[in-house]
Amino acid sequence: MSVFLSSLGFGLISAAVLAIATVGFTMQFAVTNVLNLAYGSVMINSAFVTYYLNYHAHLNAWVAMIGGVLTGAIASYLLNRFIFTPFQRRNLPPITIVIVALGVDLVGTFGLQAIVGGSYFSYKQSLGRELHFWGMYLSTLQLIIIGICVVVMGLIHWLLKYTRLGKAMRATSANASLARNSGIRTQRVISSTWLISGALCGLAGTVFAMNTGVFVATSAQLYIVLLLAAMFLGGPGSAYGAMLGALTIGVATEVSAGYFNPEYKEVIAFVVLLGMLTFRPYGLFGSEKTI
């Protein structure tokens, strides 16, 4: 039981980071139909902006995080505006956009590595007191990250359910041309989506780096596997599905790591992803889109 509870604690913190990342990722897919495989590179670049503000500009890590969030938002906006949108205008198949995104990912990740080199980095930040409750061990830092996640998920819920922009996003996601014909300025909705989801991406990158403690330029490269697993579990394009998927994947990977070889903890994400793609590609609750 103690193994279960302590790994559950790790699972919750993994799930918190993953939820922030996956909600951003799935929103991009929902509104623009782009599987943005360059997401991980934007995450880690944002984390490094936070690092420079924290380490070289001597800002408190939580303040520096704002820089990371802004970086994610701006980089994602520019990526969509100057790369994905122009390619999509050419009516290319979705696979071409995926290949472009992989190219962007290489440029983003290894461009960063060319600048910062291959060494290890960490924030100047205290983990805080270690708290022990209900059999779980969590640092104050990790509790704050979980708190941030809860607040952010609440904000996303409010955005989607109660604001005009959120409704426009859902309409654009369901049927972009119909939304446009109904007087929704879809171009503006798409731009806003990329700014918001990009902010989530930057936030996710920073809390990911905080939680890992030590990171390198290529740290987030394989994070996309967890992201994809969480997204497909909840149904691609669904923000609530992403939250549920992230919770499941985050907890499942850490709990399985508690019982089996931790080197294989991503295997469960892999199995989930392939299983979903095979049997329910539109999520546990979604149904197939039709022509």
Add this chain to the structure above:
Amino acid sequence: MPSAFAFYLATIIVYGAVDSMACLALNVQFGFAGLSNFGFIIFQAGGAYVAAVLSMGNWQKSNQGFQQYVLGWHLAWPLPWIGAAIFGGLLALPFVFLVGKRLRGDFAAVGLLVSAVLLNQLVNNFVPLFNGAAGISIVPAPFTHYFNPQGLGYQFAYGGVAVVLTVLVYFLLRRVTESPYGRSLRAMRDNDIVADALGKNVRVQRTSMLILGGMIAGLSGAILVGFINLWAPGAWGYAETIVLFAAIIVGGAGNHKGAILGALLVPLGFEEVTRFIPPLSNPALVPALEWVAIGLLIIGFLWFRPDGILPERRRILSGAGKSAAAMSAPVSAESDSLINLGNLDQMDFRQLLRLEGDASDHGIILSTDRLTRAFHGVTVVSEVSIEIQRGRLTGLIGPNGAGKSTTLAMLAGTLAPTSGKVLYEGRDITSMPSNERAKSGMIRTFQLASEFKKLTVLENLVSAIPRQSGDSFVGALRGRRFWGRDDAENIERASEMLEGFGLTQYADSYAGGLSGGQRRLVEIMRALLAQPTILLLDEPMAGVHPNLAHKIGDQLTRLVASGMTIVMVEHELAIMDAFCDPVIVLAEGRVLAQGTMAELRAKKEVVEAYLVG
């Protein structure tokens, strides 16, 4: 030193051959069949591993106890290489479900990519099978019986064998792609749903290409591992597949020579050029910049030169020769009103379309029993029971959202009903896949443009002809001598059809470049050449100039008189008035009425449904 240079040259030859072979295989999957195999490296790595362990002795018995692996059969060349190719093909089987026709191409690609990532991680950590991250070393060099492995002769002999095998692979793949089967592969690449509706078994075609590419990838891995005598998982990361994709995009997807050129420029070129950069203070810089360059190459080429340095060759099928190839098509919609249908009126449809049966038989050919379809809990088609008579042009009419296209899709098998039955010639075909329905004579067209864009007009037409002798993997392998005569006849028939519709001048133009009306005609011609017993048309006149629409309608009437059965979805009443008898009216997913147009006009509820809709 000349001998150091000679060693270097021999190494380059082997690497170039291995990369070329891999790119040729990936190009057949990606450039020809439209299969984005982001997990390609798995097949190469798998083949290399199998070649290594088949050639090595048992690790427990030999003095190689420092590393663990399986098999260890100590087989003589070429058995390990053959084993590698077979294993590469077998590796395709677990991925078959990912490339089935139900899954979006980019989703399948992501599944393969993630597989590559995680298999690599597993291998890195699993010592008993793969010796973990250290990998396997001292893999025996093949054919050392004939040459001294330390000598220059051996190096060049190895390069020679690698090059010869690459050339053989090139000719094998050409044989496959430059056949009617290759045409079907490219049709599937351009539009898999339409290819399926024309009777191509998309799942089998994709599986075959996954296996064929896997076998070649496995062989290329075997050649590499025998040369470097080392197998470590670090060298087979998922990103290596992206390098191969970059090579194909640069060289030219859908062009075998382009794949080879790309292989020599990208993987080989990058490896070799960076070898000569002097060491820098930051050792990670050069490899990092290499990756940046690969990324920029992909984005840059896809934007500025999406067809690559050597673009896909346009296949000239008409006897017109190369001079006609430059013919470009007008794209203005106004020109559609000027399209004349050629000598269609003189054509004997029964002979050209191999129509059989008695044209005066008007029995029931197709019927539905309480056919229902719901999306997200909304019922779009509700308990529709209709009967279609043989040899008649039945109209399916109704306001927007009435469920006409959904009904048609369920008839053709493109869409599965939520409940209810479809009966064809008295047989329950509800669960029959769409490609099999097509083979049994039910051919549908689509509301949206559905031409195979990068096939010429003539290729579009020929691709639809059923039972072509070269339209199977085995048929393609048997070569032109086996299918050439049959194909020439098919091209002849398609040309005749093209002449009838007055589009001969566009025979060798890419179908994607035609005007809207011309593309409609191509689609109709293609559907006819699929030799339908029953033709299901989904708004064939949509976006077509009224003049042309009437010309098409006249021909449909003639087809029906020749014994074909046609069901046509349409919402233009004028068209229905002129050509369809009987007409079935759908509204809000239900059958509202049926009869001749004159009868329907007298019915109040029909008029109201239209006014409301």
